[in-house]
Amino acid sequence: MKVAAYRKAHFNAAHRLYNPAWSEEKNQEVFGKCNNPNYHGHNYDLEVKVVGDIDPETGYVIDLKILKDLIEEEVENRFDHKNLNLDTEEFRNLNPTAENICVVIWQRLRAKLDPRYDLQVRLYETPRNYVEYPA
Numbered sequence: 384m385k386v387a388a389y390r391k392a393h394f395n396a397a398h399r400l401y402n403p404a405w406s407e408e409k410n411q412e413v414f415g416k417c418n419n420p421n422y423h424g425h426n427y428d429l430e431v432k433v434v435g436d437i438d439p440e441t442g443y444v445i446d447l448k449i450l451k452d453l454i455e456e457e458v459e460n461r462f463d464h465k466n467l468n469l470d471t472e473e474f475r476n477l478n479p480t481a482e483n484i485c486v487v488i489w490q491r492l493r494a495k496l497d498p499r500y501d502l503q504v505r506l507y508e509t510p511r512n513y514v515e516y517p518a
Contacts, residue, residue: 392428393427395463430505433450467484
């Protein structure tokens with residue numbers, strides 16, 4: 384019997400969307416305000432979904448305290464109040480779009496999570512704009 388367990392988290396970060404292979408004009412045309420050379424920030428909301436069988440001994444799919452600590456270590460401590468372009472290795476050469484941030488978060492969590500679990504990450508850049516991986 385598969386059950387989904389969810390954990391929400393939040394972090395604030397600045398970024399600039401920019402493709403160094405393009406001209407300033409093309410970057411401005413494609414990324415608009417998100418191409419601000421002085422960066423801009425978002426209050427990101429994160430939902431992490433873990434799917435698995437209920438453990439007959441604990442009654443849990445996953446201990447949510449363990450998931451909370453994992454998200455704190457791999458996401459919040461790493462990205463909160465950071466400039467993603469300048470302060471993180473993950474986005475030094477990767478455009479920090481919501482899509483790329485979501486995939487990076489998934490990869491970091493997947494590497495630390497028991498493989499018996501399915502994992503899905505949903506990242507809200509604004510209350511109306513969000514991405515999900517895997518889709």
